[in-house]
Amino acid sequence: MGLTGNAVLAVAAALAVGLFAVTVLLWPRLAARTAPAVVGRTFLLLATQLALFVAAGLLANHAFLFYGSWADLFGREQELGTVVDHGTGGGASGGVVRTGTRRPDVPGTGGPASVGRIDEVVVHGPASGIDSRAYVYLPPEYFQAAHAGRMFPAVIVLTGYPGTAENLVKGLRYPQTAHERVKAGRARPMVLVMLRPTVAPPRDTECVDIQDGPRTETFFARDLPRAVSRTYRVGERARNWGVIGNSTGGYCALKLGLHHPDRFAASAGLSAYYRAAEDPTTGDLFHGDRAARRRADLLWSLDHRPPAASSFLVTTSRQGEVNLRGTREFIDRVKAPARVSSIVLDSGGHNFATWRREIPPALEWLSSRLTGD
Template sequence: MGLTSGKVLALAVFGAMVLFAVTVWLWPNLARNTWRAILGRVGLILSVQLLVFASVGLIANNTFLFYGSWADLLGHQDGVGVMDNAAAGPDVKLIAKQKVDVPGGGTPHIGGEIQKVMVQGEKSHIASPAYVYLPPEYFQKAYEGKKFPVSVVLTGFPGTAENLLKGLRYPKTAWMQAKDHKMSPMILVMMRPTVVPPRNTQCVDIPKGPQTETFFAADLPRAISSNYRVGTKPRNWGFIGDSTGGYCALAVALHHPEKYAAGVGLSADYKPEIDMDSGDLFHGNKREEHRADLLWALDHLPQGNSSFLVTTSKKGEGNYRATQKFIAKVKAPARVSSITLDTGGHNFNTWRREIPPALDWLSSRLSAN
C-alpha cells in the first residue's frame, strides 16, 4: 500500500483508536509500582502517541502531498537522479497516461491528456520525472501540425509533482480557463524543483554537483521541444512555481531570457536558503552566490527582455517586503506585474486563488509561433 493510500491512513487511525481503548482497559491492571507495570504504562502511552502522530502526519501528507511514496519519504526515489551515460542525448520517455479531472476527461480531444514521462538531460546528465498536460486542442484535427506555448510548472520543497495535479489542480484550471476563453491552450510540464532528491538544490548549478540550473534552462526546453509540438523561441516558453519553485521560475527567467520570456513566482523566495536540506550550494564561489540572490542580480547584472509576475499577501506571507523590493528593482527592457492579496498564507489555499490569473497572465505573454 502506498504512502498516500486511504487504506494506510485508515489503518493508522483505526490502530490508534484500538490501542487507546486497550490502554484505558488495561490501565487499572498497570497501576502497581512494579517495574513491569511501569514499563507497560510507558509502552502503551508511547505507542498511542506514535500512532496518533502517524495519523496526523498521514492526514497532512495526503492534504499537501509533501511525499508521494515510501521511497520518496525515505529519500530513495527509484529511477530519478544523475544519468550514468554522459553521452546520452536529450529525450523524453513515456511512462504512463492518465485522464484529466474534467468533463470528458477520458477522451483526449475533449479533456486533454496527462502523460507521465522521464526527462533526460544531455548537458546536466540529470534524469527526472515530469507530468505533461496536453490540452484538448493538441489532439483536435483543426490544430493538427500546429505548435503550442508551454510553461514549466514547479511545486515547492519538499513537495511532489502530484501536488500540481491534485492539490493545486493546474491541468483542470488550465482546461477551464481555456474553455472560458481567458487563456490560450497551453502545454504544462509539471515537476518538482528537487530533481536529485532528497537534496534541495534550488535550481543552482552546484560546483562538482548537480547542474540543476542547466537542466531547467537548457536540457528541459530542448527535450520537450524534441518530443512535443512546441516552439524553441523564448516567446514560446514560460515558467511558474510556488515557494522554492517560485524562486526557480524567477531565477531561470531572469538569468536566461534567451530561453524563457516570462516567469511567475507565487509566494516566491528571492535567494536560496542554505540549510541541511540544501548543503553547500556554492563552495565559496561568491560570484555565483551573489548571482543567485535575485535582488542583488537585478541591481548588478543586465536585465533581459523578460516579464515577471510576483505574488504576495499583506498579512500572512513572509515575503511581502522582499516582493516590493523585487518589483522596484525591475528595469526596462524587463517588465514586472504583481498580485497582492490582503490576507493569504504560504499554502495551497492561497496559491489556488492566484493560479487562474497567473495562467491568464502567462498566456498573454507567450505565443505558439
C-alpha cells in the first residue's frame, strides 16, 4: 500500500478506532493493581496513542503530500537505481525519454485531444551531467487538429524541498488548475514541465552550480529547456519560457529568471526566500567562494546586475509567512526595464492550502507574459 493511498489511511484509522474500543472493553478487567494489569493498561494506552498519532500523521500527509512515498518518508531514494535505455529517435537525441503516460484528473471523456496528457519522462542533461525524472503536462489543444503545428509556451514547475514531482500533480493540482483556467478563458494553453529542484537527491543544492558537485543551475537553465524544446512543440526563446515554484522551488524560479533573462521571460516565486539556504541538507554549497555566495543572494543580484526586461511575481501573506519583509525588499529593488508583480494574502501559512490559492492567478499571470511563437 502506497503512503499516499486511501487504503493505508483507512487501515490506520481502523486500527486506531479498534484499539480505542479494545481499551474501553478491557479497562474494567485491567483495573486491578497487579503487575499484569498495570502492564496491560500501559500497553493499551501507548498502542492507542501511537495508532492515533500515526493516523493523524497519515491524514495530514494525505492532504498536503509532505512525503510522496515510504522511501521518501524514511529518507531512501529509490530513483537512483533507475536504468533507462536510450533509443536513436528524436526524443532520445533531444534529451527526453518518455517512460509512461497518464490521464490528467480533469473533467471529460475521450483521448488527449479532450483532456490532455501527462508524460512521465527522464530528462538527460549533457551540459550538467544530471538526469532527472519529470512530468510533462500537454494541454488538450496540443493534440487538436485546429492547432496542428502550433508552438506552445512552456513553464517549468518546481516543488519545495524535499518534495516530489507527484506533489505538483496531486497535491497542488497544476494540470487541473491550468485546464480550468483555459476553459474559463482566463489563460492560454501552456506546457507544464513539473519536477523537483532536488535533482541530486537527497542533497538540497539550492539550484546552485556547486564546485566539484552537481551543476543544478546549468541543468535548469540550459539542459532542461533545450531538451523539452527538441522533443515537444515548444520554442527556444526567452518569451517562450517561464518558471514557477514554491518555497525552495520559488527561490530557484526567481533566481533562474534573474540570472538567465535570455532563457526565461517570466518567473514566479510562491512563498520564496531570497538567499540560498546553508544547512546540513545543503552541505557546503560555495566552498569559500564569496562571489558565488553573493550571486546566490537575489537581493544582492538585483542591486549589482544590470536589469533586463524580465517579469517577476512574488507572493507572501501579512500573517503566517516569514518572507514578508524579504518580499517587500525584492519588490523595492526591481528596476526597469524589469517588471514585478505580487500577491499578498491577508493570512496564509507556508503550506499547500496557501499555494493552492495563489497558483490560479499565478498561471494566469504567466500566460499573459509568455507566447508560443
